[in-house]
Amino acid sequence: MTVANQPPHQPGGLLEGKVAVITGVGAAETIGAVTAAVFVKEGAQILAADISGAQKDTAIALGPAAVPFQADITREEDVEAMFAHALETFGRVDILVNVAGNPGGRRGDEVTVEEYESLTSVHLLGTLLTNKHAVRVMAPAGGGAIVNFSSAASFNTDRLISPAYSAAKAGINSLTKSYAVHYGPQNIRVNAVAPGFTMSKKNRGLPPEIEESLSNKAALARPGTPEEQADVAAFLASDRASFVTGVVIPVDGGWTAKLA
Numbered sequence: 371m372t373v374a375n376q377p378p379h380q381p382g383g384l385l386e387g388k389v390a391v392i393t394g395v396g397a398a399e400t401i402g403a404v405t406a407a408v409f410v411k412e413g414a415q416i417l418a419a420d421i422s423g424a425q426k427d428t429a430i431a432l433g434p435a436a437v438p439f440q441a442d443i444t445r446e447e448d449v450e451a452m453f454a455h456a457l458e459t460f461g462r463v464d465i466l467v468n469v470a471g472n473p474g475g476r477r478g479d480e481v482t483v484e485e486y487e488s489l490t491s492v493h494l495l496g497t498l499l500t501n502k503h504a505v506r507v508m509a510p511a512g513g514g515a516i517v518n519f520s521s522a523a524s525f526n527t528d529r530l531i532s533p534a535y536s537a538a539k540a541g542i543n544s545l546t547k548s549y550a551v552h553y554g555p556q557n558i559r560v561n562a563v564a565p566g567f568t569m570s571k572k573n574r575g576l577p578p579e580i581e582e583s584l585s586n587k588a589a590l591a592r593p594g595t596p597e598e599q600a601d602v603a604a605f606l607a608s609d610r611a612s613f614v615t616g617v618v619i620p621v622d623g624g625w626t627a628k629l630a
């Protein structure tokens with residue numbers, strides 16, 4: 371399902387009346403864009419943030435419940451401005467979904483310092499800064515929910531996955547637990563989704579042998595869809611998950627259940 375063919379907002383949805391800041395809302399078929407569409411369908415108003423500029427078209431396609439915002443989550447001034455804009459536009463922030471990430475990285479003997487710095491700054495520093503400023507606006511308002519995007523590669527790894535990416539995603543799991551423990555008393559829940567191989571925009575057009583190999587990693591022997599990631603994020607962000615915090619949920623078709 372794309373942004374365009376998501377059903378419009380359905381009254382009585384899972385996120386009715388909530389305000390969410392969502393990062394990584396890129397072009398159609400990115401997990402962030404589909405998450406934005408699912409949140410609007412479920413009744414949320416959203417600030418759709420990305421570094422690329424693609425958030426503008428994605429927000430326009432979603433209608434008045436979505437407002438675009440340009441932000442680089444590795445820059446603290448951008449992150450502060452993002453939450454200030456959400457407060458100014460909607461009056462409060464109930465939810466942060468931090469989907470933004472960058473792919474790539476080479477094997478252990480070829481990894482470069484630039485690659486390490488780029489992966490750790492977007493995944494680790496970006497998660498730290500977005501979570502920091504989310505709790506700053508949520509705590510005085512009585513609470514909220516944060517969903518970070520980790521990866522199945524944060525638990526264990528594979529020769530197809532770069533060590534720097536796995537390490538950065540493992541750091542997201544740690545930050546998720548820390549923020550959950552530190553801010554639980556302020557009624558802020560913090561969880562993470564750990565996707566397995568998912569057919570988002572960037573994975574369309576992979577060489578067929580790589581696509582097949584990654585698809586077969588899952589017990590279900592297929593890639594996930596962006597909607598399957600977005601639906602779990604929506605549940606974790608919703609009041610239906612009111613006693614769930616500090617967990618990292620694999621959404622991987624059973625990849626991490628396997629011995630190899």
Ligand SMILES: NC(=O)c1ccc[n+]([C@@H]2O[C@H](COP(=O)([O-])OP(=O)(O)OC[C@H]3O[C@@H](n4cnc5c(N)ncnc54)[C@H](O)[C@@H]3O)[C@@H](O)[C@H]2O)c1
Pocket residue numbers: 393394395396397399400401402419420421422441442443444469470471472473492496519520521522564565566567568569570571572573
């Ligand atoms: N697709 C998969 O198979 C898969 C598997 C495991 C984890 N994930 C994670 O899920 C998330 C989304 O995946 P995707 O496949 O849609 O990725 P993607 O690369 O297509 O989209 C990521 C988005 O983040 C944005 N972004 C990158 N750096 C940014 C920054 N500094 N500030 C703000 N925005 C920034 C990009 O512009 C892009 O729109 C990522 O965190 C990714 O690591 C994806």
